[in-house]
Amino acid sequence: MGIEVGGLLGLIWLVILIWAIVKVAKSSSGAISKLLWILILLFFPLVGFIIWLLLGPKG
Template sequence: MLSMQVGGLFGFILLALDIWAIIKVIQSNAGAGVKTLWVLLIIFLPLLGLILWALLGPKG
């Protein structure tokens, strides 16, 4: 039962971070094509997309 609660908490935190990352991508100065690719990457690969965006994504 505890593992299910931990998994649910992890999923919720990941969802919140993904939403935050998508908002930051949209607010960035990157071109529309780059923004679209980052948003799709974050949506379809939530954990990997978030990590890659944090390391390589558009800044500012």
């Protein structure tokens, strides 16, 4: 049962991460800013996502 739950949570986390990357890519920020946020989200998924939620989206 643990494998199924872990797999489901991993899938949910992947969907959330992809959603954040798409939101960054569609934002009106500059290209370098977008690239940095996407790299942060890819290399530091949990911490990067939390930082992005706190500092990234405006309005």
